[in-house]
Amino acid sequence: MPVLHLLRHAKAVRDAPSDKLRALAPRGHADSGLLAGELAELGLRPELILCSTATRTRETLAHLTGFLAPATEILFEDGLYLAERAALVQRLAKLSGDVSEAMLIGHNDGLWEAARWLTGAGDPVQRRALDVGLPTLGMVT
Numbered sequence: 001m002p003v004l005h006l007l008r009h010a011k012a013v014r015d016a017p018s019d020k021l022r023a024l025a026p027r028g029h030a031d032s033g034l035l036a037g038e039l040a041e042l043g044l045r046p047e048l049i050l051c052s053t054a055t056r057t058r059e060t061l062a063h064l065t066g067f068l069a070p071a072t073e074i075l076f077e078d079g080l081y082l083a084e085r086a087a088l089v090q091r092l093a094k095l096s097g098d099v100s101e102a103m104l105i106g107h108n109d110g111l112w113e114a115a116r117w118l119t120g121a122g123d124p125v126q127r128r129a130l131d132v133g134l135p136t137l138g139m140v141t
Contacts, residue, residue, distance in 0.1 A: 004141065006139065008138045
């Protein structure tokens with residue numbers, strides 16, 4: 001199993017013609033830029049990014065592209081939009097054995113539930129942090 005980074009999209013506006021078209025709020029743009037710098041400092045270099053096709057996930061990803069390696073493969077998948085835990089876990093299970101580090105950019109509640117499920121019986125302190133939810137731009141590795 002590769003190292004997985006599960007990232008919830010940044011803060012989005014409430015008003016849009018449809019939920020899928022909701023764009024990032026000004027705070028979401030600012031926070032995404034800050035996160036990009038932090039990820040670069042941590043040396044995260046996913047070889048593959050799976051991203052929901054919603055506007056807010058695409059815009060979150062756009063802020064992160066500066067820290068990505070040039071060879072990072074990015075796949076936009078409709079099935080990740082508001083996907084439930086089972087669908088997310090099933091998709092992650094299909095990752096190629098050649099991928100050593102991957103990121104999935106998606107939505108709650110499915111992303112939060114997948115993170116809790118995938119951490120299993122991990123560190124109790126870190127698991128308790130997930131009990132309160134996964135905030136916008138929250139990431140679990």
